[in-house]
Amino acid sequence: MSNKLPPLHIGDLVIPVPIIQGGMGAKVSTAALAAAVANCGGAGTIASVGLGSKAGIIEANYVQGSREALIREIQDARSLSTGAIGVNILAALTNFEDLARTAAQAGADYIISGAGLPLRLPELVEGTKTKIIPIVSSARVARLIIKSWYKRYNRFPDAVVVEGPLAGGHLGFSAEEVEAQEDDALEDIVRDVLNVTREYESEHSVKIPVIAAGGIFDGKDIARFLKMGAQGVQLGTRFVATDECAVPAAFKQKYIDATEDDIVIIKSPVGLPGRALKTQFIKELFANGRKKFTCNYHCLKTCDIRTAPYCIGQQMLNAVDEKLVDDAVVFAGQNVYRVKEIVSVKALMDELVAEAEANL
Numbered sequence: 001m002s003n004k005l006p007p008l009h010i011g012d013l014v015i016p017v018p019i020i021q022g023g024m025g026a027k028v029s030t031a032a033l034a035a036a037v038a039n040c041g042g043a044g045t046i047a048s049v050g051l052g053s054k055a056g057i058i059e060a061n062y063v064q065g066s067r068e069a070l071i072r073e074i075q076d077a078r079s080l081s082t083g084a085i086g087v088n089i090l091a092a093l094t095n096f097e098d099l100a101r102t103a104a105q106a107g108a109d110y111i112i113s114g115a116g117l118p119l120r121l122p123e124l125v126e127g128t129k130t131k132i133i134p135i136v137s138s139a140r141v142a143r144l145i146i147k148s149w150y151k152r153y154n155r156f157p158d159a160v161v162v163e164g165p166l167a168g169g170h171l172g173f174s175a176e177e178v179e180a181q182e183d184d185a186l187e188d189i190v191r192d193v194l195n196v197t198r199e200y201e202s203e204h205s206v207k208i209p210v211i212a213a214g215g216i217f218d219g220k221d222i223a224r225f226l227k228m229g230a231q232g233v234q235l236g237t238r239f240v241a242t243d244e245c246a247v248p249a250a251f252k253q254k255y256i257d258a259t260e261d262d263i264v265i266i267k268s269p270v271g272l273p274g275r276a277l278k279t280q281f282i283k284e285l286f287a288n289g290r291k292k293f294t295c296n297y298h299c300l301k302t303c304d305i306r307t308a309p310y311c312i313g314q315q316m317l318n319a320v321d322e323k324l325v326d327d328a329v330v331f332a333g334q335n336v337y338r339v340k341e342i343v344s345v346k347a348l349m350d351e352l353v354a355e356a357e358a359n360l
């Protein structure tokens, strides 16, 4: 594969192609996908959320199950690739600390963490080489995290992912903000965050690369963000539509069939809005407001089991069960309606790199 794009340096970790496959739970981005991306020179991210469940049901021994499954995923990815392999951990998880320690001890190259403020992350990876990368949706939050880590731990983020309002999955904005944002909002946020990171870079002689995410669809988009000063990009939706993504065919077919009218913003027990496809479950949720559930394990710090409209863990797990895809939360980015076919990770990476090179 030709690659004239500048590599992404995250501390001493070198990612030859500056494209990160974003972590996608539950069980959407597992070892097979992460390794395939890493084998093409990008960085592959294993999503940690929901790994501790068998047969779609959240088990009583969720914490231990999640820990063991995460170690297995990291080991599997390592056996398939010598490239950059990281882990995504939602800061809102009640077992966030346990998963972060586990990922670092198991040798993950990096941890990317959002959906909440991962303020204790530096101490959880102490003594390891694991890079720590918060996800932010504003310059204000970028500054808050940098300040807090510096003050408390004398440590800076090794990079920052800036996720805009067009992303799939949970969004770091209110539903009203998501509706009100222009399509180029990510450009503005990246520019603002770059001002913050550059300030700390020059004051403290450190490097805090910025990685843009949310609605990035083709190589033209990648080139646009690299030219602005971002050192890398993170993509989710495009990587679901690949052979190596482990979700059932029915999940991928939803992506191919999706029109703009099928893309909705939903409320989630995570406490943030999420972008998903209008499945039968979502239609019923919009009509009824609630789907009753039982909870064996309180997986989210932010979930009030008595008032939560549904169990986000179970509904995300349903999406990766061939028979239950319609009774599920199927997350997808705003540009999902442009996905027309399922391709190999290699074909996708080749296309993205060639287009980005041509537009740099």
Ligand SMILES: Cc1cc2nc3c(=O)[nH]c(=O)nc-3n(C[C@H](O)[C@H](O)[C@H](O)COP(=O)(O)O)c2cc1C
Pocket: 021, 022, 023, 024, 025, 026, 028, 047, 049, 088, 089, 090, 113, 114, 115, 135, 163, 166, 167, 168, 169, 170, 213, 214, 215, 216, 234, 235, 236, 237, 238, 240, 330, 331, 332, 333, 334, 335
């Ligand atoms: C199916 C799906 C699941 C996701 N799950 C997570 C997750 O568990 N944690 C997270 O931080 N981001 C999650 N995301 C966001 C992605 O990591 C990525 O940042 C986002 O999809 C980028 O926007 P794009 O889909 O437009 O490329 C998810 C996205 C999708 C599409």
